[in-house]
Amino acid sequence: MFPIAMKLVPLGELERRAIMECSAGNGGNKFAAARLLGIGKTTLYRKLRGIPQLPADGLRAERSLNGKQT
Numbered sequence: 534m535f536p537i538a539m540k541l542v543p544l545g546e547l548e549r550r551a552i553m554e555c556s557a558g559n560g561g562n563k564f565a566a567a568r569l570l571g572i573g574k575t576t577l578y579r580k581l582r583g584i585p586q587l588p589a590d591g592l593r594a595e596r597s598l599n600g601k602q603t
Contacts (some may be wrong), residue, residue, distance in 0.1 A: 549584050552577070 559565040
């Protein structure tokens, strides 16, 4: 089926890695991480709740001077 050298990674693990990398790369900005991942911020929050190593409050949402999220 697959060559022995090819290691399959579960989809959930790939998703967790992508979320963690995007989160770290954006300084914890949830909106920017969600945009980079191509998902909505609400979806990102839901996925973060499912990752025990990265709590949903581990990312911060940046706000502009007028209080709206950027």
